[in-house]
Structures are given as structure tokens and as C-alpha cells.
Amino acid sequence: EVRLVQSGAEVKKPGESLKISCKGSGYTFSNYWIGWVRQRPGKGLEWMGIIYPGDSDTRYSPSFEGQVTISADKSMSTAFLQWRSLKASDTAIYFCARPNTLYGDFTDWGQGTLVTVSS
Amino acid sequence: QTVVTQEPSLTVSPGGTVTLTCASSTGAVSSGYYPNWFQQKPGQAPRALIYSTIHKHPWTPARFSGSLLGGKAVLTLSGVQPEDEADYYCLLYYGGFNVFGGGTRLTVL
Numbered sequence: 001e002v003r004l005v006q007s008g009a010e011v012k013k014p015g016e017s018l019k020i021s022c023k024g025s026g027y028t029f030s031n032y033w034i035g036w037v038r039q040r041p042g043k044g045l046e047w048m049g050i051i052y053p054g055d056s057d058t059r060y061s062p063s064f065e066g067q068v069t070i071s072a073d074k075s076m077s078t079a080f081l082q083w084r085s086l087k088a089s090d091t092a093i094y095f096c097a098r099p100n101t102l103y104g105d106f107t108d109w110g111q112g113t114l115v116t117v118s119s
Numbered sequence: 120q121t122v123v124t125q126e127p128s129l130t131v132s133p134g135g136t137v138t139l140t141c142a143s144s145t146g147a148v149s150s151g152y153y154p155n156w157f158q159q160k161p162g163q164a165p166r167a168l169i170y171s172t173i174h175k176h177p178w179t180p181a182r183f184s185g186s187l188l189g190g191k192a193v194l195t196l197s198g199v200q201p202e203d204e205a206d207y208y209c210l211l212y213y214g215g216f217n218v219f220g221g222g223t224r225l226t227v228l
Contacts, residue, residue: 044208047217105153106167
């Protein structure tokens, strides 16, 4: 059974850094893309970017390029989403999801990580 | 900036049929955009329904179907059930990145 387990909720102040994680199990982690999706409170889904852990090939949405960093550690079967300097507008639930291809067929989802940025 | 547009909300009666559409600001949606459809209920992660325009996942109920019509990707629900009340999102592929539509809130009333 494929499982994606995300790290727990975070409360941060504006300007702080943060790295959240998504651990995959039940499949060969290196062989599948993992993507990140943002959902602000009461709003829709936003595709942020995706990484192929096998070779660290990473693609970003133009809307998120330069705002976040996506990485992966094959040895830990874990993908990461990182901010250098959080803003209040980063408050959201962040989902990781595994597609079968690069074309967006996200069949497996993590439970989501709530990030709250507030002074 | 690429924008994917869906109806903000739709209402359907139980047992009825409803069509949700997904349009791209770049022009007509074709199979090369690999349209995906997702369902999300409150407090839950999204669930995949349709991939590559028409293909269903093993768990997708038969009443859901995907197609292209009039330059848009389309999700049709036939014989709507009360449990279909949810938010529905399309996702299009733009050659290296994907973009979600704004979502359609489907009310079954």
C-alpha cells in the first residue's frame, strides 16, 4: 500500500524559515515524481512544483519559482518543501502527492501539513 | 500568467446529470493538456477521479466520465448521488508544470 505521511502542523512568525516533509512508503520512492500542492484557507488547490527523487529533476510553477525550494532525500524516502523567509500569505495547508506520470495524475496524497504564519 | 477557469458553483438534483467544464487562458484544451479531475470533500485531501481526459481510476464510480467538448475539458456526473456534493478541480499540464482550475463547488439539492 502506498502511503505518504507528512510532518506535523507548524506555527511560525513572518521572516522565519521552515522545512516540511513527506515520507513515502509502499513503493520505490526514487522511481516516482512527488509534487506539492497549496491550499489557502477556504480557497482552491494550487500546484507548486514536483521532483523526481531518482535524479532530483525539479519543476516549479512560475507562480512559486524562487519562493520555495523542493528537494528530496532518496535514502530517507522523503521529499521536502522549504521556505527561507515566510510571509503571512504562506498560511495554508500543504499537500504532497504522488502522480504516476509528470502529467498530473496524482493518485496518492499525504494528509496535509497546516502551516500558520502569524506575528 | 496561465489561468484555468471552472464554474464557481453548480447545483444539481439527486439523480440528475451535471456537466463541469475546464477552460484554459491559452486556448482550446486538447488531450495534450492531459486533463485530470479531482474531488475534494471538507477536511479531506483531494481524490483523483479522471486522468488523461477520459480515463478512470479503479475507484472512480461509473457515473463519472471525462471528455473534451467545445475546446474545454468536461467532467460529467450522471445519476448524481448525495455523496457527490463536493469541490471539483481540474488540472491541466503545460509542458513542465501543471495548473489547477479554481474549482467548482457542486451542491446536490
